[in-house]
Amino acid sequence: MRNRGSLVFAALAAFGIAGFAEAVAQGRPTPDFAFYRSKVEPIFLTKKDGFTRCVVCHAEANNHFNLQKLTPGAAAWTEEQSRKNFEMVVKLVNPGDADTSRLTMHPLAPEAGGSAYHSGGRQFMNKDDPDWKILVQFVDGAK
Ligand code: HEC
Numbered sequence: 766m767r768n769r770g771s772l773v774f775a776a777l778a779a780f781g782i783a784g785f786a787e788a789v790a791q792g793r794p795t796p797d798f799a800f801y802r803s804k805v806e807p808i809f810l811t812k813k814d815g816f817t818r819c820v821v822c823h824a825e826a827n828n829h830f831n832l833q834k835l836t837p838g839a840a841a842w843t844e845e846q847s848r849k850n851f852e853m854v855v856k857l858v859n860p861g862d863a864d865t866s867r868l869t870m871h872p873l874a875p876e877a878g879g880s881a882y883h884s885g886g887r888q889f890m891n892k893d894d895p896d897w898k899i900l901v902q903f904v905d906g907a908k
Pocket residue numbers: 808809817818819820821822823828829830857867868869871872882883884885886888
């Protein structure tokens with residue numbers, strides 16, 4: 766009967782793990798607006814050497830990463846525009862899971878595990894890019 770005992774134990778252990786995973790799933794992080802506005806949005810606006818700024822292609826874009834148009838002469842979005850951007854960006858995020866979020870995977874180089882196709886090209890060459898890490902923190906609910 767030793768074997769049956771260990772089978773029961775294995776079944777209980779497996780159930781325990783499933784229950785734990787479920788609990789974690791229910792407590793999923795929520796992306797934070799203040800973090801978005803102070804840390805994430807500047808990434809969309811800042812020129813990096815050798816790269817076109819996200820906002821150049823994605824203001825009033827006809828794809829789902831559709832940023833508000835900047836007011837002519839303005840260097841950044843107003844709070845109201847940022848809120849609209851935030852609502853749009855959150856839809857490209859799978860909270861707590863950067864590996865399946867379009868926001869993080871689409872602009873990442875395919876060699877680094879990103880999407881095979883982005884018309885805007887490789888915006889982040891690998892997962893060590895500090896800006897890419899900020900996007901991941903956002904997906905993970907950083908405040
Ligand atoms: C040179 C223009 C260009 C630049 C610069 C650019 N993109 Fe894009 N991006 C596109 C185009 C065009 C698409 C839609 C077609 C596709 O999926 O490639 C797209 C698609 C996307 C999508 C998927 C949207 C959807 O419909 O699901 C995301 C997310 C994205 N880009 C993020 C970024 C980020 C973040 C940056 C800056 C770090 C950036 N892009 C820079 C042109 C650009």
